[in-house]
Structure formats: structure tokens, C-alpha cells
Amino acid sequence: MIAFDSIRKAFGDVVALDDVSFRAEDGKITGLLGPNGAGKTTALRILYTVLEQDAGAATVDGFDTRRERQEVQKRIGALPDAHGLYPRLTSRENIRYFGRLHGLSGAKLEANIDELVTLLSMEDIAERRTEGFSTGQRVKVAIARALVQRPTNVLLDEPTSGLDVPSTRAMREFIRRLRENGASVVFSSHIMQEVAALCDEIIVMAEGRVVASGTPNELLEQTGKSSLEDAFVAAVGSEEGLS
Amino acid sequence: MSMSVLSPRTRTVFAKEVVDNVRDRRTLAAALFYPLLGPAMILFMIYAVSQISKESEGPLELPVSGREHAENLIAFLEQNNVTIEEAPADPEAAVAARDADVVLVIPEGFGDSFTSGKPATVELVVDDSRNEARQTVSRAELLLYAYGRQIGDNRLKLRGVDPSIANPVDVARRDVSTPQSRAARILSMAPYLILVSLFVGGMYLAIDSTAGERERGSLEPLLINPVARSELVIGKAGAVLLFTTVALVETLVGLSLVLNYFPLERYIGVRMTLPPSSLLAILLICIPLMVFIVAVQLMIASYTKSFKEAQNYISLMLLVPAIPALIMAVLPVDESLWLVLLPTVGQQLFINQILRGEAVTVTYLILSSLVTFGAGVALLAVVGRRYRTEGILFR
Numbered sequence: 260m261i262a263f264d265s266i267r268k269a270f271g272d273v274v275a276l277d278d279v280s281f282r283a284e285d286g287k288i289t290g291l292l293g294p295n296g297a298g299k300t301t302a303l304r305i306l307y308t309v310l311e312q313d314a315g316a317a318t319v320d321g322f323d324t325r326r327e328r329q330e331v332q333k334r335i336g337a338l339p340d341a342h343g344l345y346p347r348l349t350s351r352e353n354i355r356y357f358g359r360l361h362g363l364s365g366a367k368l369e370a371n372i373d374e375l376v377t378l379l380s381m382e383d384i385a386e387r388r389t390e391g392f393s394t395g396q397r398v399k400v401a402i403a404r405a406l407v408q409r410p411t412n413v414l415l416d417e418p419t420s421g422l423d424v425p426s427t428r429a430m431r432e433f434i435r436r437l438r439e440n441g442a443s444v445v446f447s448s449h450i451m452q453e454v455a456a457l458c459d460e461i462i463v464m465a466e467g468r469v470v471a472s473g474t475p476n477e478l479l480e481q482t483g484k485s486s487l488e489d490a491f492v493a494a495v496g497s498e499e500g501l502s
Numbered sequence: 503m504s505m506s507v508l509s510p511r512t513r514t515v516f517a518k519e520v521v522d523n524v525r526d527r528r529t530l531a532a533a534l535f536y537p538l539l540g541p542a543m544i545l546f547m548i549y550a551v552s553q554i555s556k557e558s559e560g561p562l563e564l565p566v567s568g569r570e571h572a573e574n575l576i577a578f579l580e581q582n583n584v585t586i587e588e589a590p591a592d593p594e595a596a597v598a599a600r601d602a603d604v605v606l607v608i609p610e611g612f613g614d615s616f617t618s619g620k621p622a623t624v625e626l627v628v629d630d631s632r633n634e635a636r637q638t639v640s641r642a643e644l645l646l647y648a649y650g651r652q653i654g655d656n657r658l659k660l661r662g663v664d665p666s667i668a669n670p671v672d673v674a675r676r677d678v679s680t681p682q683s684r685a686a687r688i689l690s691m692a693p694y695l696i697l698v699s700l701f702v703g704g705m706y707l708a709i710d711s712t713a714g715e716r717e718r719g720s721l722e723p724l725l726i727n728p729v730a731r732s733e734l735v736i737g738k739a740g741a742v743l744l745f746t747t748v749a750l751v752e753t754l755v756g757l758s759l760v761l762n763y764f765p766l767e768r769y770i771g772v773r774m775t776l777p778p779s780s781l782l783a784i785l786l787i788c789i790p791l792m793v794f795i796v797a798v799q800l801m802i803a804s805y806t807k808s809f810k811e812a813q814n815y816i817s818l819m820l821l822v823p824a825i826p827a828l829i830m831a832v833l834p835v836d837e838s839l840w841l842v843l844l845p846t847v848g849q850q851l852f853i854n855q856i857l858r859g860e861a862v863t864v865t866y867l868i869l870s871s872l873v874t875f876g877a878g879v880a881l882l883a884v885v886g887r888r889y890r891t892e893g894i895l896f897r
Contacts (some may be wrong), residue, residue, distance in 0.1 A: 309722055310727065310892055311892065337723075338723075339726065341720070341722045343715075343720030344718075345720070346718075346721060355780060357724075358512055359510075362728075401723065405723065
């Protein structure tokens, strides 16, 4: 369960987030949709504790992201915009490193890794050093290491960006599975179809503000449009930056 | 912070950095190969010095033009370990072109002036800007003066005058420099070479685990894990410290091999020894220094944007401790307290004293170690604070 209450964040004179509020319930997929520069990444970074807001409060399962950073970190798994891996370590070693930092070890840790390797169909790359991996392979390892501790709150920043069609479909399937397991999933995207196909709740953002939010049906009602696509465009104010 | 020193998370970070970097050829070369260059360099310079000493003891090869004009002088030179050689056609050109170090030119009128008792001129063609020829030139000069003086003394004696009356001041020059003392001067490079190995040993790891981690985009994912930033910094610092220690031990072992087991006496005529107790003392002196150097490297690497930038700054840092070393090489600097307290400077002084077998002032050593260690810990705290800010990722 994630709550984002009246968050404001500025970088110098540039206001990245202006009074942004939303909630992401357990067992639901919440999509942050908006063009580049809307503030999606900044919102996620505040949630996964590498940025601090100027005003407002963000909580994960009731723990404050600023005051109880480590408690929050224990409860989230996050795929940041940066997918950097350690090229001299194998996929398994990359994943194991993060698992250990979460306090896992031994058979339990290896079982978690094995499960993710199967789920993400990465048997062929699991024991290979990650140097020279394709974007798709890299994202798989990055996702696996982010989720090796089986977090109940999952934050994914543009998880399908750069993936080919089969990988994208697999990723969407994977996100649905996380929901089935009861996790609260927040992911950001600038792809309308993707958000429409996956999300239970949609937060439409533009220029650092939430311009519309709700279930797909509620969004249609709010905007008076017949398709979600038209609803998004109406909410954002232009088609620019969406696809 | 003290609680986190040995936390499982700190150990995980430490182990990962060690494994990851052992697999990196560049890091491994820096830790294993570069530290051997110092002792190798010392060995080479000792060899070079021994060659120079040999030169000053061997016969002097002297090209002479017009030897037929001064047979007596030539005989004197030959008696004094000089091999007379045929002079080049154009002595000045030959010296300028470095074909000869020095050429002795005896003009035609030498014999006439000599027999009539007037000063007889000989010319030495030299190039004063050539350092390497200086020794040969001065040997030739000294021999010619000695010859002139011998003739003068004889002339006075023939006239019934005590020659010593013409020598109111007798300058006796005793060169106390020995191959050993020249070798000891080379050994005075050792403290700086040790310092260099301390910088180089963990340099790539320090950069890779900080600026490199940020550059390749793995720092942001890492920071999301439930690990205190201080635990990250201590784990990384520990790994850098391990590589630095390996480099130091290697340099010391190399140095002791050169001094204790290499047949130095064959080259410089004497043995120089470095007993195990001295090695241990140097190792202990270096412990606070290593903490300091690791901290400096991590700090630079945590404030720079890229691997390359960090590498540039850290390489520049290597020159800073060289400045006092260079000054000390030129000016005689006593161990004054303010100097000893400067991290890296004090340690170089102490190591030098130990290598020369001199006594180290224990109070100075303790103070210096405390200051250096304290400065290192303070710098690590700065790194820790840096890691707690957004700037570590985004600026």
C-alpha cells in the first residue's frame, strides 16, 4: 500500500512535482501515465527513497520514506530508470548481491533466484557474465534483482522501454502475476495501450501535476470520451509525448 | 557507525567489491603488477650507479691532437691510466656532435714555449652543457694541472727553491662518497615509491566502486536496498583498503628481496640490509596512511562525474605528496613537527629514517599517525555524508 500526499519537489526553479497525490492499493496495478517530463520518474524516485520531496509525505505500508527510509526499502522492490548491472558478475551473482543486501542467504535466496529465473525465462543467461547483454536481457536481470526479496510493493519505471514485442508481452504477464500475489504495483509508462491493458488504477500526469485519475471507466466518465485514448489526450491536453 | 562496521550488509558489499574487482584485469594489474615497479626501479638505478662508478675507476680514453709536440706530457698521461687515442679531424665538431667527451689539442708551438720556460698552452675542447661528460673532463683537467705542477716543482728545485713556497694553500680533496652512499641516495626514493604503490593499489577499485558505479547506472539500484549509506561506504572502503594492503606488502617484499637477497655487493661493493623488524615498522607506519589514502580516493571518486574524471584527479593527487619529497631531495629539511604532522610527508620521513637505520622520534611518530588516521576518518565521514545526499546520484 503506497500513499503519496500533496508532494512537491523542485530542482532549482524547475517544479518537477506540484501537489501530487495518489494511492496504490495492494493487489492492484497502478499506472502513472504521462509524456516525458511529466514527473513520473521523480515521483517514483521519491517513493524508492533516492530523492526527498520538498513538501508533503510519501508512505509505504505506513512507513515514511524520509524518516523511516530503511523500513520502506525493506518493503519495496524497484526498477529504476537506470538498469546498470555489474558486467563482471553473472546474472545470478548480480541478483544474489541484492538478495544478500536484503538479508537473504543460503537455500532460501537461491530458491527465490531460481523462481525468478524461470518466471522471466532467463535460464540461458543466468550463469553468464552480464557484459554485452542485450537491453532485454539486462532488464530481466534488473527486474529479478529488484524483486528477489519478494517485495509487497513494486515500483517499475518504464519497465518495457527498449524491449522487443515478445519481451514486452512477457513483462506484462509478469506484472499481472505480481498483482495475483497480492503486491501493490506502480509502474510508469508513456504508452497509452500498455496502461489501458494492464492497470486497475490510472494516474494521468502532465507537467508535474495529476490531471486525471481513477479506474479506466471513471476516466471515461470524467472526460466524457468514448475511448481511453481520447480520454488520455483530453486529460493531458495534447497528444505530445504519448504513444 | 561503529555498529555497522561488521554488519552482514557491510560484509556483503565488501565481498562483492573484492570478487568483482579481482575479475577486472586493470584493477588486478594495478594491485599486483605496478607495486613491483618500485623495487625494480631501485634495482635498475643501483645497477646504473655501479656502472658510473666503474667509469671513474677505469682508464681514461683521451683523444689527443698534436701528440708529437709533447712526448713528455703524453708519457705522463699514459703513466696515469690514460689511453691516448687518435684525435678526430675536427675536434670542435666532434665534441659538439657528442662523438667525443673531450679532446686535448697540443698546438705546434708547445715544445718551443715549454723549453723557453714560458707558459705552454694546451687546449681542452669541451662542451660544458653536457652533464654526462663532466666527469671525463674533470679527470683530464686534473691530470693536466698535476703535470704542470710537477714540472713547476722540478723547475723550482733545479733553482734551489723549495717548491712548497709556491703553494701557500694546499687543497686536499677527499671524496667520501662511496658506492654505498650513492646507493643510499637512491634508496631515499623508496618512501615515495611506497607511497605511489599505496595510491595505485586500490585506485581503480576506489573509482570503479563509486564514480564507475554511478557512470554505469548501478548506483541508483544499489541505493534502493535497505543498507545504511555508511555501511556501503565502509564496505567499499574496506575493499579498497584490502587491495592497497596487497600492493604495500608486495612493494615491501620486493624491496626486501632487492636489498637482502639480490647480490648487491657485486654491483656496489657493499651489502645493504633491511631486517624484518624494519619491514614491520614500515608496515605499521603505513596503516594510518592507507586509511587516509583510501579516504582521499573515495572522496575524489564520490565527487566526480565519471571514471575518467576521477582517474585524472586521483593521478594528480599522486604529485602532491611528491612535492615535499622533491623539496627534501634538494633542501635539507629537518624533521620539524609541522612537517611531520602532514599526512604522507611525515610517513615518508619516518620510512626514510628506518631505511637508513636511523632512530625515529617516537612521539612524532605517534602524533603523525594519530593526525593521519584522524584525517582519514574525517574524510570518510565526508564521503558518508556525500552518500546520504541526492547529489551522489544526480549531480
